[in-house]
Amino acid sequence: MAETYDVIVVGGGVTGASLAYHLARRGLGRILILERETLCAGSTGVSVASIDLLAHHATAAELQLRSLRAFQHSHELYGDECGWVETGMALLVAPAAADGLRAVAATVRAAGGRMDLLSPGEFQAVEPACVADDAAVVSWAPEGGYVDPVLLTNTLVNAARRLGVPLRQGDPARTLEQAGGRVTGLRTGAGTLAAGAVVVATGPWTTRFLRASGLEVPLRPNRHSVAVLAGPAAASPRISFLDGLNLIYARPESGGLLLCGSLDEAIGNDWVEVEDGCPVPAQDYGYWVAERMIARCPGLEQGELRKGWSGLVTMSPDLQPLLGALPLAGLYCAAGFSGQGMKIAPAVGEVMADLIAGDAAAAALLQPLRPARFAEGAPVPTAKLFGTLG
Numbered sequence: 001m002a003e004t005y006d007v008i009v010v011g012g013g014v015t016g017a018s019l020a021y022h023l024a025r026r027g028l029g030r031i032l033i034l035e036r037e038t039l040c041a042g043s044t045g046v047s048v049a050s051i052d053l054l055a056h057h058a059t060a061a062e063l064q065l066r067s068l069r070a071f072q073h074s075h076e077l078y079g080d081e082c083g084w085v086e087t088g089m090a091l092l093v094a095p096a097a098a099d100g101l102r103a104v105a106a107t108v109r110a111a112g113g114r115m116d117l118l119s120p121g122e123f124q125a126v127e128p129a130c131v132a133d134d135a136a137v138v139s140w141a142p143e144g145g146y147v148d149p150v151l152l153t154n155t156l157v158n159a160a161r162r163l164g165v166p167l168r169q170g171d172p173a174r175t176l177e178q179a180g181g182r183v184t185g186l187r188t189g190a191g192t193l194a195a196g197a198v199v200v201a202t203g204p205w206t207t208r209f210l211r212a213s214g215l216e217v218p219l220r221p222n223r224h225s226v227a228v229l230a231g232p233a234a235a236s237p238r239i240s241f242l243d244g245l246n247l248i249y250a251r252p253e254s255g256g257l258l259l260c261g262s263l264d265e266a267i268g269n270d271w272v273e274v275e276d277g278c279p280v281p282a283q284d285y286g287y288w289v290a291e292r293m294i295a296r297c298p299g300l301e302q303g304e305l306r307k308g309w310s311g312l313v314t315m316s317p318d319l320q321p322l323l324g325a326l327p328l329a330g331l332y333c334a335a336g337f338s339g340q341g342m343k344i345a346p347a348v349g350e351v352m353a354d355l356i357a358g359d360a361a362a363a364a365l366l367q368p369l370r371p372a373r374f375a376e377g378a379p380v381p382t383a384k385l386f387g388t389l390g
């Protein structure tokens with residue numbers, strides 16, 4: 001007889017880890033995390049993991065605020081740390097995006113978050129390493145920061161393990177088993193597993209995996225390149241920022257480093273196939289980012305470019321994730337985070353577990369992000385601010 005679980009979570013990234021912990025905590029029976037390779041083998045292991053608090057709609061703002069509180073209280077909630085570092089997060093925009101940014105700040109505040117609007121001069125007082133005279137307005141979220149994505153995932157998996165959830169690594173799910181219009185389990189590299197429900201948290205592999213069972217989702221992998229700079233301490237920003245004028249972002253890293261990258265759709269963000277791999281970015285990309293970083297933080301002229309890396313993000317057409325039921329009873333999706341899944345991972349696991357348990361409030365909260373919205377012609381109306389940002 002096949003091994004039997006109540007819920008199988010496919011994918012051992014931060015989303016799968018959070019799902020597994022919250023499903024077990026809610027007492028939803030025997031849970032399994034099934035991972036094709038090793039924990040954090042996908043986007044999670046290479047994430048910049050900035051927590052920017054940028055949100056265009058109420059559901060996104062609530063997922064972020066709930067997740068922020070989880071990062072801040074990781075030890076109490078999950079029994080261990082997640083590497084939370086509060087740096088504050090600024091977002092600088094040109095006049096054309098100023099109204100959009102004011103709307104974002106209002107959405108974040110309505111959800112209970114802090115996001116102030118500063119003049120360029122006020123911002124320079126917050127971060128003297130930056131010049132900002134070209135910005136129309138700057139938002140400042142003092143509670144923004146970053147996490148350690150691998151530590152967070154391991155902390156969640158260990159919390160799930162303490163609740164009896166096994167992690168099976170090195171065993172890819174191949175296809176879904178189905179009967180009578182519902183999912184009944186999975187065929188894996190090693191055999192067949194029976195399940196009452198399956199949650200697909202397979203990141204950039206999601207389209208490929210579901211297609212093997214005759215299901216389509218509009219998700220595509222995009223390869224994002226990260227540049228690493230080392231600047232003189234006095235000239236390096238201590239805050240994190242998103243720069244809508246130069247189309248770059250940066251956050252501090254330990255060892256005096258800065259993790260930076262492009263927010264320009266045409267530079268360092270390339271449509272690829274999931275098997276294309278993630279090479280070290282070309283030196284030209286590092287120079288492109290460094291030039292714009294120096295324009296924003298002139299003292300970085302004395303800095304050095306270090307080796308960067310690249311990783312796959314999973315893009316959806318409206319830059320919002322697909323969270324909820326798929327058109328096969330018992331099958332759920334948590335993917336398509338469009339480069340922004342770290343900042344909401346704790347709440348995604350919690351609210352999806354509630355949804356699977358039949359909780360009406362969770363269903364209402366996630367309704368705008370239901371996977372069926374594209375087939376229904378009702379994507380989330382995204383007031384995109386600039387570049388790759390949703």
Ligand SMILES: Cc1cc2nc3c(=O)[nH]c(=O)nc-3n(C[C@H](O)[C@H](O)[C@H](O)COP(=O)(O)OP(=O)(O)OC[C@H]3O[C@@H](n4cnc5c(N)ncnc54)[C@H](O)[C@@H]3O)c2cc1C
Nearest residue numbers: 011013014015036042043044047050173203311341342343
């Ligand atoms: C370079 C980069 C920078 C980023 N920066 C940020 C940021 O600053 N802030 C932010 O919020 N987000 C950021 N993100 C996005 C964020 O990291 C992702 O949204 C998040 O890690 C997604 O986690 P996941 O668990 O959904 O997917 P993944 O981490 O991709 O995990 C999916 C897992 O599923 C496994 N899998 C796939 N197929 C199968 C199968 N058939 N059977 C079993 N297992 C399978 C994979 O091996 C993988 O481990 C960034 C991403 C990248 C790549």
